[in-house]
Amino acid sequence: MKVVTQSPAMQVKPQTAKFKNRVFVWLKRIALWLVIGIVALAAIGASYQTISTQVDKPAYPPPGRLVDVGSYQMHLYCTGANADESPTVILENGLGSVSAAWVLVQPEIAKVTRVCSYDRAGMGWSDSSPEPRDAQHIATELHTLLQKAQIPGPYVLVGWSFGGLYAREYAGQYGDEVSGLVLLDSSHPDQWTSTPEGQRQFEMNAKIYSVAPILVRLGVMRVMGLVQPDSGLPTPYNEELKASFAATKDWDAQSAEFLASLTTGRHVNEYT
Secondary structure: OOOOOOHHHHHHHHHHHHHHHHHHHHHHHHHHHHHHHHHHHHHHHHHHHHHHHHHHHHHOOOOOOEEEEOOOOEEEEEOOOOOOOOOEEEEEEEOOOHHHHHHHHHHHHHHOOEEEEEEOOOOOOOOOOOOOHHHHHHHHHHHHHHOOOOOOOOOEEEEEEOHHHHHHHHHOOOOEEEEEEEOOOOOOOOHHHOHHHHHHHHHHHHHHHHHHHHHHHHHHHHHHHHOOOOOOOHHHHHHHHHHHOHHHHHHHHHHHHHHHHHHHHHHOOOOO
């Protein structure tokens, strides 16, 4: 009678195969739960964003008036009065900012002349615009807003940061209406193209702004806003800025403005 015995190697192989099979099963389970967790978090974040946005709307009514500029409305807030034919001051916000940011500045200017702050299309209390978000279109929209609101020139344009580009574009397009231009820490039309460092910075920022509209819809920007430092403005206005920072349409407009900034720079340079 011949006895057949298994070698140690033959005994180990089935045990190794069973172990690998268990590991594979557990890995599939972990991957499945990770997917379920990510989908659940995304759904919770999207619901949080939608509900919170609806709550913000009645909580922060516009201080100015909504002006029909065609297929949408824009928010304009004017105070003070023109004395001795003084020009009207128009305040142009920086990138991602809204009219509430001028709350400490506007009352001081209003002591000597009429002054108007406004929200660019898609920002603050203004509806979104179907037009591109480059300087040429933004300047045209501001012109339409002032005409529809019956705010005649001459104007002194005050452009803060990115708003300096839009103020310069407006002065280039409608120079006969502009009596003065004030630039506060203004962006430069060539800041993204004049140096290799600027080009790299633009590319990095463009990647961020490309995904920002997705993140805001998942509530990420709203959560980030909870840990943002206060602006230093009085409480109601600080809360308005936070609401704007968390709003979906505001990030859509802000992202579109930044991604159009190379076109904006070319437009502004046409009048240099």
